[in-house]
Amino acid sequence: MKRRNVVFKEQPGHQVVLFPQRIGDRIPEDHPVRLVDRVVDELNIDRILATYKGGGTSSYHPRMLLKVLFYAYLNNIYSCRRIARALEENIHFIWLSGGSTPDFRTINDFRSRRLKNQIQDLFAELVRLLNRLG
Known part of the structure; x- marks a missing residue:
């Protein structure tokens, strides 16, 4: 039996940089994560900002944190632990958070305390913005 000369692509498993310098280069322009990013930038979050005391x-x-939560919900991820893990492992979450990695307690605290009685209004505004964008 004659062996063919098989060539495999190089697998640089221990390279210094795992992702390209600009992680956004790996995300298509029409990916839903970019829409979430753009739309949440337009939301009025004054009521949320007012819950922060400073110091x-x-x-x-x-x-x-809103971007991360909305994108997680879009992907049927509701567990704070799963969201925190996605922030470390999923390129879309990493890009959306700018590389920030809040832990599950921080995500839960934000969701339960900062968004309390506001999440419905934010979702309604989000839907209106999406509708306006077509």
Whole structure:
């Protein structure tokens, strides 16, 4: 039996940079994560911002956390632990969060305390914005 000369693509498993310098280059322009990013940038979050007192340690920006939550919900991910894991493993979540990795407690606290009595209004505004964009 004659063996063919098989050539495999190189697998640089221990390279210094796992992703390209611009992670966004790996995400198509028409990907839903870009729509979530753009639409949440237009939401009025003044009521959420008013829940922050200032002082103490710095906080993750509420707009970033909203983007992450809305994108997670779009992908049927509701568990704070699963969202936190996606922020470390999923290229779309990494791009959307700018590489930030809030833990599951931070995500849960934001969702349960900061968004309390506001999530319905934010979803309604989100739907109106999406409708306006067609």
